[in-house]
Amino acid sequence: QVQLVESxxxxxxxxxxxxxxxTASGSGFHIYSMGWFRQAPGxxxxxxxxxxxxxxxxxxxxxxxxxxxxxxxxxMVTLQMNSLKPEDTAIYYCNAKGTRENGGGxxxxxxxQGTQVTVSS
Numbered sequence: 302q303v304q305l306v307e308s309x310x311x312x313x314x315x316x317x318x319x320x321x322x323x324t325a326s327g328s329g330f331h332i333y334s335m336g337w338f339r340q341a342p343g344x345x346x347x348x349x350x351x352x353x354x355x356x357x358x359x360x361x362x363x364x365x366x367x368x369x370x371x372x373x374x375x376x377m378v379t380l381q382m383n384s385l386k387p388e389d390t391a392i393y394y395c396n397a398k399g400t401r402e403n404g405g406g407x408x409x410x411x412x413x414q415g416t417q418v419t420v421s422s
Contacts, residue, residue, distance in 0.1 A: 303327040303411045305395045309379075310416030317420070318383045323395030323413055325376040330409075332399035335371050335378040339391035339418075346394065350380060362388070385420045393418050 309321040325332055336351030350359045350369035357369050368381040378395065395413035400406060 303330050303332075303397065303399070303409075305397055305411055305413035307393070307395045307413040307416040310393065310418050312419040312421070313385055314422055315386055315420055317385050318381070319385065319418060320382065321380040321393055321395075321416060321418075323378050325397050325411070329402040330399050331402075332376055332397045332411075334398040335376075336396050337369065337378070337380045337393055338396055339389075339393045340415075341391040344391075349393065351396075352378060382418070385418075387420050389418060390420050391418060392416065 304326050305323055307321060307323045309319060311319060313319055334351060334353045337349040338346050339349050340346040348360055349363055350357065350367055352369050352371040359367060366384045369378065371378045392415040394415045397411040398408055401409060
């Protein structure tokens with residue numbers, strides 16, 4: 302059982318900043334990757350940023366503006382979003398990938414419930 306709880310969403314003006322946080326809780330699992338996706342109405346869910354064993358990766362649209370940080374010990378990931386634009390408006394979902402204690406080494410995908418980010422004047 303893995304539960305991802307997100308916080309930090311809200312409404313800001315263009316150029317403003319928000320900081321999203323996500324914490325994974327539960328037992329019998331090991332998470333090796335955490336990241337953020339977003340989905341705007343009418344669009345598919347897209348990767349925003351991810352932190353893995355090998356480093357971090359960002360969507361081209363957010364490079365230089367967003368920063369992802371992961372605290373492995375706490376199974377927590379944050380997304381610092383600066384210079385926000387109206388096109389950043391979406392529901393942001395925390396994502397985690399990992400293995401289960403009795404899962405035979407298979408990878409599992411976990412999702413948070415989503416937090417709304419709105420950027421408008």
